[in-house]
Amino acid sequence: MPDLLDSPDSGRGDRPLTAGLDLSFHETINPNHSLTVAAPTAAPLLLCQRVSKWYGPVIGVNQVTLELRSGITGLVGANGAGKSTLLRLITGHLRPDLGCIQVRGWDAWSTEARQHVGYCPETDAFYEEMSGRQFVESMARLCGYSRREARKRTEAVLERVGMAGRAERRLRGYSKGMRQRIKLAQALLHDPELLVLDEPLSGIDPVGRWEFIRLFRDLAALGKCLLISSHELEELEKLTDHIAIMAHGRIAAVGTVAQIRDRLDNHPLLIRIDVRGHSHAEHGNEREARRLAAALLKLRDVVGVELLDSPPDESVDPVLVRARNPQRFFQELTHLVLEEWYEIARLETLDDSTQAVLGYLLRGCSA
């Protein structure tokens, strides 16, 4: 870890450090995240330029450059990678030691910037003696709405997060999921353009998680820009495929998962194929897996094949394949299956998930 903090950066300036790739948001072409048509002079919604932040001697965020205009962006990274610090910097609770952050051209620390930002913090502390409705309403009035307007907005956001019917109880007795909803509700009050959500999905049971994901999609469809940090990579993948990966205080890569994965040329795809049963009589008493492995090796894009031990309780044999050029490989695999009558119980690319990409990137960093 220490070598990471000081060495690789000196010659590179502000380029985000990745394992050999440099993707910043506006370079990528992605239909979901195409820029909203804005005048060229309009300031981007969020602009972080070479932002660094220390906590005493420990570096929290290291030379982060990020630009957001619309859509949902997931911020992922291991615990302690600096996600929360970055979000606090963006929402103006911390000030960068180096670099600057602007929201619509205003410095993030300023009041004007906060009018554009809704923040759902990680903390779990509220004004515990209030009811959920009272809390949201006072937050609305602190935004400067009149009593009537505040009440209207409170009802609207409570409805939206699914708390309208149960916001009367005191916050003290709320479960984790209800707290998350209230936190989200207060962030939506002043209808901000940029929503910064720190771990909104943690501690929520599966049902709630689905509702939230739906809600986030709706918000994005309304033209909001969402920056969501989460460990729940699987959930995040359902929500968006535009992610920013953080590691050791840096943004390691920005882009869609597939884009990032495809640029990792030095790591061929790792695919696991479980084949069921023994082979037919004409091939002798050979395992089906052996036959498949032999067939796979003949394909152009396959770099290597490995037979794994079958799990004790199942009647399948796993085969591990390393392949380049995924498009062509899957095409040929389909033909192989259809022509040679394999029964595939599982076909899984092990390392194109966000998590796997994350793993590669991190290893690239620490190497």
Add this chain to the structure above:
Amino acid sequence: MYQSIFFFCFLFSLSFLGVLGVLAVRRAGLSQTRAWCYLVWLSWQRQARASQMVWIAVGLLAFAVALVAIFTAMGAWSMHYWRWPYRQGPTFLQWADEIQIVMSVRDSSASGQGVQAALAAAVRGIVEHSGFAIFSHWGVFLLFLSFLLPLFNLSFATEALGGERESNSLIWLLSRPLPRPAIYLGKFVALLPWTLGLNLGGFGLLCLAGGQPGWLAFRLYWPAVLAATLAFSSLFYLMGAWFRRPAVAAIVYAFFLEVILGNMPGYMKRISIGFYTRCMMFDAASAFGIQPERPDIFLPVEGTTALAVLLGLTIALLGIGTVIFSRTQYQEIV
């Protein structure tokens, strides 16, 4: 004199609120003023919800008032019933009578009688009017000024920001679109009804319970109590913005440093708030013979100077606090 002080205080608070209003309006449009007003109202309410603290304060005040009321009912605020020699001899009132009798018997010349009558009347007068002096010394200076006043200020002023920081709920205020100086000053304004109410109101109640001398004491001393409240509140409030454990820092200041500094000989004591408060009081009641025990050591300043110092201190501390609060990055306490 008192009219002018009163007028000055009134003007000060008006201009203070005016400056706040202008600040809030100037920064961004009308709705921010409304938000600021709501912040004041909300913070005021939230202080009330720290119920343990309010109950202890009110209980303490009630206890003190009840005690004073009992003493008043017993006529304890005068020296009539004091005895000399201690605890055995006749009371001072009896002495006064006796002096008069003895003197009238001993000398019968007209001029001598006149002098003696005057002397006896003076003794009697001092004994009768001793109430105010005793109430001032024990009730006001000792009980109120050196304990209740700093304690009320300390508990409410450190809790205003310190409590929010301790419960990690400051983040909600800071993520609203309100300028940070406005948040700081808004919470201070919300704090004032509590500290002023408890201190001035409490002082009023205490004096009301004190009967005749109490009434006089209130008339003379309230400007000093007001000024001291403002100064103490702004100081302890500043500690809330600065320290992790403002209450402990404040208690060290109020009950240790103030006591030590305030009783130091020479000019050292001039950095304590209590000194100026007492100066204002001595100045106000000088016509009634209230003065420091050793004026040559105490070295009091003029009442108006003391008032100016206290008000200036308040404004300076608020300014410093605003700057500190606007620049500090508040982290959650784990």
Add this chain to the structure above:
Amino acid sequence: MGESRNQAATPELLHYRPWRGAFRPPIASVWPIARVALMSLFRKWMFWVIYVLGLLIFLLFFFGQYLLSWAQTQAGETEVQLGGWGRTNPRQLIQLFRGLLKLDGGPQTYHNFFSYQGYIVMIVLALAGSILIGNDLRFGSLPFYLSKPLSRWHYLLGKGLAVAVFINLMTTVPALLLYAQWGLLESWDYFYERFDLLLGILGYGAVLTVTLTLLLLATATWLRRTVPLIMTWTTLFFFFRLLASALVDGLRFSPRWRLIDLWNSTSLIGRTCLGVPPRPMAFANQPPWHEAALILGGVSLLCLIYLIRRIQAVEIVR
């Protein structure tokens, strides 16, 4: 650390190993609790600031004794001229100072020292109470302690032990140092002749320890938060002291009113422990020591009853 986990580490080193050994009874965990509590307090700079303030009084006594003793050895038998009042022997002069300042190694020295420490002990305890007990309730450390094989009593005992150590660090330990210093400065015989003083110091310390510990534990578990704790604590030790002095010295009420001042009550008992000779005027102004003992005993008992009731309540776990 996520990346290192994936790499196979040396299996020998990272193997889970069972542990066999005899467990000690729950009472053995009292000291660890106290030690950790002390440690968490000693790591606060605020504590050291207050402690140093408290030590100022000790240093005053310590160097006062030392300087006067040193001055006595330096002064010759020659007479010195004192202004226009006449000549005197410096030795007698120093002796006079010592008598006036009560730095004479007598019971009054130690008694004064204990009494002067009153405020600072009060402030330290207000801080300690909120850190030791308030913190556990606020940060949810209680489940950590209570999920171990110890009862709630052991937990309280541990915290109480920590509090007792502070109190003695501020009072008894410096007093013992003064005692030792006097013996070393003057003569060894002091230790034999005034052995009763040593016992007196220990006795005074014990009274303070028991009363204040119980009081602090009770108020801290009741109030939990710093500010209310400080309010109550200053009321007990500052307000009641002022009130007592206003009542007795100002309004000439019966000296029995001084009993509401707990620090004064402990001081009365301490006076008895140390055997301070009663000065006629001052002592007439004080209630008898056995009444003070009765009050302190009553307060301690009340605290103990409250603690028992509080600790049996279920909700402290939640």
Add this chain to the structure above:
Amino acid sequence: MGPITANDNPAMIDLRNLSRWYGRFQALREVSFQLAPGRVGLLGPNGAGKSTLLKILLGLLPPSSGSGRVLGHVLGEDSAALRRTIGYMPESDALVPGLRGAEYVALAGELYGMPRREAQRRAHEVLTYLELEEARYRRLEEYSTGMKQRLKLAQALVHDPPMLLLDEPTSGLDPAGREAMLRLLLTLGREHGKAMLLSTHLLGDVECVCDTVLILHQGRLLLQGSVAELCRRRHDRYRLQIQGDATTFREELRLEGVRILHDNGRGELRVVVPPGWATRTFFALADNHRLLLRGIQPDDEDLEELFHRVLNEEGRHGRESEPGRDA
């Protein structure tokens, strides 16, 4: 003194009609079960009463009614002796602020009754085992969530207890951290013979680590059974990943009798297949519609569906056998 094994103690936990009230709120309703030593998962959504049950098993809360035994100790009798045989990993942070990692774990050891030096030695050993070696001397305030979780496990393991009670050990962990934690628990259970009760709301946790499962819902025990049995029915579900326009492909699937549970719009389908289905058909259909089939995975039933199923079965069962039970 060895770990308590199946021979010493036929029942790890044996509860009879256990209830717990908080004021007027009933957190546990008449819970009864018996468990043999092993790895047991306690499943339930937020607020199902899992934490309450764990605290009762630990002797921290007395049950309002009912009785029970844990490792042979009767609940409410000698709770100190009971707690010595249990390592408890609380859900809340439960850290002692101001301490360093190694001190914290050593303190836990001492509180369990280990001699001081022994506790310190053992603390370092356990921290090394849990790969917190570098973080040993850091202050607890500086620990990240993942490290805190492992630290809490360390303090539960320090005295080598025969049984572990784990309250949400994977909450707040990133996927790599979660996987590592589960692997750790599995190793501890399989290779070192630790009995454990693992409370969670994630089905995957239980599936990975446990062999028995208890399901709590609204304070009631819904189901007790083996994990293998619970997961048996899931062979009819797949998660497909396809590349290309899927509309016609979906139509075709429906015609073949496949039910589509969910489509995330970005090429991921969750489907239920009819009995006797061959995965080869997926390939054939994809090929017909010029799609690329990039993944076929047997799918999990998520907890919500599981609850619905269990609730339905339970409801039917309950109505038949015990008519007055819900009243």
